[in-house]
Amino acid sequence: MNDVAATMAGKTLDDVLAGSAERFPDKTALVVGTTRISYAELDRAANGVAVGLRVLGVVAGDRVAVCLDNGIEGVVSYFGALKAGAMVMLVNHSTKGDKLKALIDDAEASALIIDAAKADTVAVITTAVSLRSVVLVGEGPDLAGLNEQFNDRVGHFEALMSSGTGTPPARHHSADDVAMLLYTSGSTGKPKGVMLLHHGMVSVVGQINDYLHTRHDDVVLQVLPLSFGYGLTQLLTCFAVGATLVLERSFAFPQVIWKKIAAEKVTCFSMVPTIATILAQADLGPHDFSSLRLLTNAGAALPTELLRVIAAKLPRTSIYPMYGQTECVRASYLPPTEVHTRPASVGRGIPGQDHWLVDDDGNILPPGSTGQLVVRGPHVMLGYWRMPEVTAKKILPGRHPRERVLLTGDLFSMDQEGWLTFVSRMDDIIKTRGEKVSPKEVENVLYAVDHVAEAAVIGVPDPILGQAVWAFVAAKPGMTLDPKAVQRQCAAQLEDFAVPRMVMVVDELPKTPNAKIDKQALRERHAVNPIVPTSIPRSLHAHHS
Numbered sequence: 001m002n003d004v005a006a007t008m009a010g011k012t013l014d015d016v017l018a019g020s021a022e023r024f025p026d027k028t029a030l031v032v033g034t035t036r037i038s039y040a041e042l043d044r045a046a047n048g049v050a051v052g053l054r055v056l057g058v059v060a061g062d063r064v065a066v067c068l069d070n071g072i073e074g075v076v077s078y079f080g081a082l083k084a085g086a087m088v089m090l091v092n093h094s095t096k097g098d099k100l101k102a103l104i105d106d107a108e109a110s111a112l113i114i115d116a117a118k119a120d121t122v123a124v125i126t127t128a129v130s131l132r133s134v135v136l137v138g139e140g141p142d143l144a145g146l147n148e149q150f151n152d153r154v155g156h157f158e159a160l161m162s163s164g165t166g167t168p169p170a171r172h173h174s175a176d177d178v179a180m181l182l183y184t185s186g187s188t189g190k191p192k193g194v195m196l197l198h199h200g201m202v203s204v205v206g207q208i209n210d211y212l213h214t215r216h217d218d219v220v221l222q223v224l225p226l227s228f229g230y231g232l233t234q235l236l237t238c239f240a241v242g243a244t245l246v247l248e249r250s251f252a253f254p255q256v257i258w259k260k261i262a263a264e265k266v267t268c269f270s271m272v273p274t275i276a277t278i279l280a281q282a283d284l285g286p287h288d289f290s291s292l293r294l295l296t297n298a299g300a301a302l303p304t305e306l307l308r309v310i311a312a313k314l315p316r317t318s319i320y321p322m323y324g325q326t327e328c329v330r331a332s333y334l335p336p337t338e339v340h341t342r343p344a345s346v347g348r349g350i351p352g353q354d355h356w357l358v359d360d361d362g363n364i365l366p367p368g369s370t371g372q373l374v375v376r377g378p379h380v381m382l383g384y385w386r387m388p389e390v391t392a393k394k395i396l397p398g399r400h401p402r403e404r405v406l407l408t409g410d411l412f413s414m415d416q417e418g419w420l421t422f423v424s425r426m427d428d429i430i431k432t433r434g435e436k437v438s439p440k441e442v443e444n445v446l447y448a449v450d451h452v453a454e455a456a457v458i459g460v461p462d463p464i465l466g467q468a469v470w471a472f473v474a475a476k477p478g479m480t481l482d483p484k485a486v487q488r489q490c491a492a493q494l495e496d497f498a499v500p501r502m503v504m505v506v507d508e509l510p511k512t513p514n515a516k517i518d519k520q521a522l523r524e525r526h527a528v529n530p531i532v533p534t535s536i537p538r539s540l541h542a543h544h545s
Contacts, residue, residue: 012198013179013236014082016205017043018168020242024216029239031246031264032071039242040166042076048164049080049135049157053111056133056153060085060172063109063181067100067118069093070249073137074226075235076161077113085173086111089181089193090227092513097124104128107181107193107385113157116140126150135160175199181385182229182326193385194326197378204329204379205236207351211333212294212320214268216242219291221266223251223275228514229326230298234270243268251515254278262288272299273306274515277454280309281476289314298322298330299516301422301440303447303455304343311339321346323422327381327394328406331355331373332420344444345419353377357414358407370413370423380404411438428519430459432467435497442490442498446471449489451479454509456517457500471500472522474509481505 011019020029021043029039037045058064064081066088068074074093081088089107091100093115101124104112108130114122116136125131126149133153134146146154179198183191208214220238222245224231238245246264251257261269269292271279276297295310295317302321311319318336323346325331332355334347349355356364357371365371376398383391383404396405411423423438430437439457446455453476459467471490475481483503491499510521 010175010199011202012082012171012173012175012177013201014046014079014168016202016236016240017046017079020239024242027216027242028244029242030072030075031244035072037072039239042072042079044164044166045072045076045161046079046083046164047166047168048162049076049160050083050169052135052155052160052163053080053084053086053133054169056111056135056155058084058086058111058133061177062086062111063089063107064111064113065089065091065100065104065107065109067091067093067095067112067114067121068137069115070222070226070231070247073113073157073161075247077135077137077157078226078232078235080160081111081113082179083168085171085177087178087181087195089183090232091183092225092227094513097121101125101128103183103191104131106191111135113137122146173198175202178382182227182232184326192387192390195382195385196329197382200379200381201236201329203352203377204350205233205240207353207379208233208237208330209241210351211335212237212268212296214238214241214243218243218267218293219246219264220244220268220270221246221248221257221261221264222270223248223257224270224272224299224515225513228299229329230270230272230324230514233298233329251275251278254282258282258284258287258289261292265291267291267293269295271295271297271302272515273297273302274454274511274517276302276306276310280306280313281453284313289317292317294318294320294336296320296322298324299514301346303444305444305447307339307343323347323420325408325410327408328375328377328379330379331375331408334419338419342419345421347420348418349375349420353379357412365414367414367416367418370411372426373408373410373412373420375406375408376403380406428459430457430467430469432459432462432465432469433497434466435495437469437498442469442471442494442500445490445493446473446486449473449481449486451476451481452486453477454517456509456519456522458519458522460502460523462501465501468501469498470502470504472504472506472509474506 021039025040026038028036029042030037064086066077111133113135116138117140135155137157175198178195180196181193183193222234226232319339322333332347354376356374359371398405409426413421442457443455452473454474456472460470462468486503510518512518
């Protein structure tokens with residue numbers, strides 16, 4: 001355990017900011033556009049918001065919803081709510097009124113911090129029964145009616161932030177309390193609120209910094225939304241060691257990001273596969289990446305072809321493929337020394353956790369097997385908010401009181417040395433012709449096809465096959481793809497049953513707000529506009545006996 005991790009033992013998540021403000025008061029904590037704010041300034045601002053939330057009626061254990069874009073206001077609101085003793089509920093800033101109200105209703109949030117400019121959204125959420133107060137950020141249309149709606153419990157963010165001092169409000173929370181309520185995307189059903197504890201988050205942040213060797217002189221560039229678990233983790237790991245976070249609102253303009261890396265001398269940058277795809281295609285020659293010491297990926301497993309291309313383009317940059325999910329934050333990492341020898345792997349377990357594989361009946365499997373990954377450690381979630389039946393299917397009791405064991409719902413293979421390779425989400429496994437197909441295996445082959453920029457594979461109901469393997473591919477800029485040629489290349493490397501029965505070339509694959517490829521949108525698109533594929537010519541299978 002590193003020195004910072006040791007000093008954080010027994011602390012709460014808001015101490016991540018307070019500790020660095022004490023150690024590095026004048027150091028730049030956050031860079032947003034041309035604005036730079038020090039750790040001491042950020043901590044004082046968070047204290048002001050915390051005091052303001054208390055005045056507005058927030059008490060320990062309340063849920064405070066923060067619906068803001070990446071920026072100083074979002075970071076200050078996050079830590080301010082923690083300092084007030086609340087459970088922070090981060091919501092993507094693009095969430096529309098009806099969905100935001102549904103999340104507030106589910107969490108029974110008592111306070112909301114939101115842009116004043118989103119007047120239409122504010123009007124919808126005023127019908128949320130649990131809300132007792134609202135904090136408005138910036139200027140917006142006339143919202144005078146809110147004061148009557150909330151009995152004058154309407155705060156203005158700028159006033160609260162500027163009133164901050166070096167003294168936080170009296171502490172009414174402990175390391176054993178729930179720090180955050182992060183809602184899963186709900187791509188396959190109702191969003192679930194994941195309850196993450198203070199001590200669990202502090203623990204996993206320390207472990208991540210330990211294996212990434214994060215330092216106080218690092219400069220971390222963050223383009224993922226803070227409402228996304230992986231994006232939030234970048235903030236916390238950075239602030240835990242007193243590093244500088246350069247916060248961007250999106251990855252919409254890659255050239256801007258490449259210039260930012262050079263201008264800010266960025267040392268650490270986090271990716272998801274869609275960002276990795278753009279990085280692999282980009283001409284990096286005109287840009288200075290000499291400061292970049294590490295790249296991380298944890299949103300989803302990187303296709304091996306993308307990893308190979310990026311490693312060749314940035315030979316002096318260490319790459320850390322990782323695996324995690326909201327329910328445990330992080331579970332494994334692959335050291336950079338292993339990237340070239342085992343590029344398909346997501347590594348072995350992070351420090352401080354135990355893990356193993358189980359079969360469908362819950363029996364522990366030996367190395368060399370494929371099964372569901374099970375994770376045990378302090379970083380495992382407490383459970384799903386007010387969903388005890390669903391929690392019971394995901395969380396098992398551990399060996400010790402209060403310990404929890406997580407059934408990840410993801411299939412992995414583990415070799416004799418303990419290296420893990422992601423196979424598929426259990427729900428995504430395609431059952432066709434009596435065989436099981438891993439979408440990830442097919443996607444790895446597709447990414448190696450000439451001119452393929454992005455690929456996604458899903459199972460589509462089929463009256464004869466049970467499920468048919470369908471592939472959606474997007475071409476690299478200026479290139480074209482022939483679906484039959486793509487099928488032929490797949491047939492040369494895959495078993496007959498795994499070759500896509502349909503290859504659909506699209507301009508762009510749909511994305512979630514967290515920049516992941518949205519397979520549920522592809523499934524829904526097929527359900528609305530079903531296409532009956534023609535049979536694959538027998539000649540496509542000539543490579544298989």
